[in-house]
Amino acid sequence: MLVIPxxxxxxxxxxxxxxxxxxxxxxxxxMSLPELLELESARAADAAKGPKGFGGAKSVILLFLQGGxxxxxxxxxxxxxxxNVRGEFKPIKTKVPGLWVSETMPMLAQALDRATLIxxxxxxxxxxxxxxxxxxxxxxxxxxxxxSPSGQLEPPSPRDFPTAGSQxxxxxxxxxPMLPFVEMPRPLQESNxxxxxxxxxxxxxxYDPYRLYQDPNKPLQLDDLALRSDMSQQRLEGRFELLxxxxxxxxxxxKAVSPTAVDEYYAKAYDLVLSGxxxxxxxxxxxxxxxxxxxxxxxxxxxxxxxxxxxxxxxxLVQLNxxxxxxxxxxxxxxxxxxxxxxxxxxLHCPVLDRSLSALLEDLDARGLLAExxxxxxxxxxxxxxxxxxxxxxxxxxxxxxxxxxxxxxxVAGAGVKRGEVYGKxxxxxxxxxxxxxxxxxxxxxxxxxxxxxxxxEVLNDLKQPRPLVKGQPLVKLFG
Numbered sequence: 496m497l498v499i500p501x502x503x504x505x506x507x508x509x510x511x512x513x514x515x516x517x518x519x520x521x522x523x524x525x526m527s528l529p530e531l532l533e534l535e536s537a538r539a540a541d542a543a544k545g546p547k548g549f550g551g552a553k554s555v556i557l558l559f560l561q562g563g564x565x566x567x568x569x570x571x572x573x574x575x576x577x578x579n580v581r582g583e584f585k586p587i588k589t590k591v592p593g594l595w596v597s598e599t600m601p602m603l604a605q606a607l608d609r610a611t612l613i614x615x616x617x618x619x620x621x622x623x624x625x626x627x628x629x630x631x632x633x634x635x636x637x638x639x640x641x642x643s644p645s646g647q648l649e650p651p652s653p654r655d656f657p658t659a660g661s662q663x664x665x666x667x668x669x670x671x672p673m674l675p676f677v678e679m680p681r682p683l684q685e686s687n688x689x690x691x692x693x694x695x696x697x698x699x700x701x702y703d704p705y706r707l708y709q710d711p712n713k714p715l716q717l718d719d720l721a722l723r724s725d726m727s728q729q730r731l732e733g734r735f736e737l738l739x740x741x742x743x744x745x746x747x748x749x750k751a752v753s754p755t756a757v758d759e760y761y762a763k764a765y766d767l768v769l770s771g772x773x774x775x776x777x778x779x780x781x782x783x784x785x786x787x788x789x790x791x792x793x794x795x796x797x798x799x800x801x802x803x804x805x806x807x808x809x810x811x812l813v814q815l816n817x818x819x820x821x822x823x824x825x826x827x828x829x830x831x832x833x834x835x836x837x838x839x840x841x842x843l844h845c846p847v848l849d850r851s852l853s854a855l856l857e858d859l860d861a862r863g864l865l866a867e868x869x870x871x872x873x874x875x876x877x878x879x880x881x882x883x884x885x886x887x888x889x890x891x892x893x894x895x896x897x898x899x900x901x902x903x904x905x906x907v908a909g910a911g912v913k914r915g916e917v918y919g920k921x922x923x924x925x926x927x928x929x930x931x932x933x934x935x936x937x938x939x940x941x942x943x944x945x946x947x948x949x950x951x952x953e954v955l956n957d958l959k960q961p962r963p964l965v966k967g968q969p970l971v972k973l974f975g
Contacts, residue, residue, distance in 0.1 A: 501554070517737070547935060547974045549944055551945055552910035552945035553940050555869045556855070556871070557812065558872040559815065559869050559874070560874035561631075561830070562819045566614075566847075566902070566904040566921075567877075568584055569845060570600075571921055573584050573924055575882075584840075587600075587601060587604055589604040590604065590605050590606070590608045590817055591682045594705070599841060602853040603852055611917065611918055612916075614920055616935065623897065625822070627639075627821070629876050632692075633938075635692055636936045636939045639939055650689070651691050653697060653957070655694065656839075656956070657694070658692055658694060658695070659866070659942065659943070660675075661676060661698050661704070662698070662702075662948075662954075662964065664695075664812070665698060666948050667811050668811070669810065671809045671811055673776075676812050677707060678793075679814070680710055680803070682816070683821070686833055697956060707777075711798050717774055775808070776801075776807070790856045791850040795818055796854070798815045803862075806914065807914060821875070827843075832896055834892035835895065852872055859909065870908040870909045873904075875935075878896030879927045880896075881924075884897060901927055905933075905938060910948055911974045912974060912975070913975040918970070931972075932970065935965040937968050938967070940967035940969045941969045941973065950964050950965045
């Protein structure tokens, strides 16, 4: 571009003399004024986009597979490994040339052209690192302060680091009256430790998730999102105006509470109830029967459908926990396959995950929602490559797999994530990454990054000490 030096002066229409001369110079090289303006507009649009993938997501759906599913038997089969590693399942082709998964996931195999598999999730725990400690790290981005000899933690505390959804609710609240963060259909749990890593911690209870601890495959009770039968809309409006007037006249109260407390908190609840938006989002009966069947008439399947409805209505983060105690019975509902690894995966757990996850990816894509929704499916760790060994102090049957944080798999999709890709690589037995190891905190940082939140931003912990939001680096190479 020809640049005419000299002092800037402004013409009557607000354009500087330098800008006017630069336009004229551009014309000397065959570029018209409309073409120049189009070029400048494109440059401005590129600059507004920011770094690749940053802010590409409006919402996140986290399918948290608490219990630790076996990566070798689902996402990362090793057919050439010894028998006591490869197990009973055979690999099958997917829709992506050269990409194979376990025969336990035939429907997902046809939907993987919409997602990326991260086969190099990995971390080395300090001491015995059982479910609760791993869950806490995965969802808060910080290792727990206290781990017992068994690897379990103390119950939730107001001093805990906030779970990711609570941080998102604070930093990216919905612009419309909608629940910012929903957790369902049951709490995080290992033995008698319930909810660790799943609360707002030192942010305060105002940022806790809306907890729908019900089976979405059954009629939902949503009394807290509806007007009571004895409370008309006019009466509720009157009560809210009265409350706002009282708060406004109590200057000492205003000084005592945080900027997001009392009045704003009640205002959000008021808007939620009156708008009816959240209540409508929970109405699965509004879905065609064929759609509900496609997701599967299971707790997890209907939960995945509900997650789609929630992000469609404006919820920022939906966390769908696997509906079982993390260290529960694998022959009933849990991923914790210290014994009987293959039968439950084949007959119970994988069919549910396969149907619901593939349906979610297909449905989001068909509705145009996958472009703005980040989907993450991951557990707190994988399972031991060798059968029958003890890696966590637990007893394992000859056909069981123990905890294995050193290498496992996550699925990510949407919000600009590359389609039909594999990120990272595991070794010949699925024991360790050989390319691009990904710490769980890196995956969490990526979710923040996709939502337009800087993972390195400073937050104050319970002692008012500055800390990064998460000790991890976003995986920018995931985004196309």
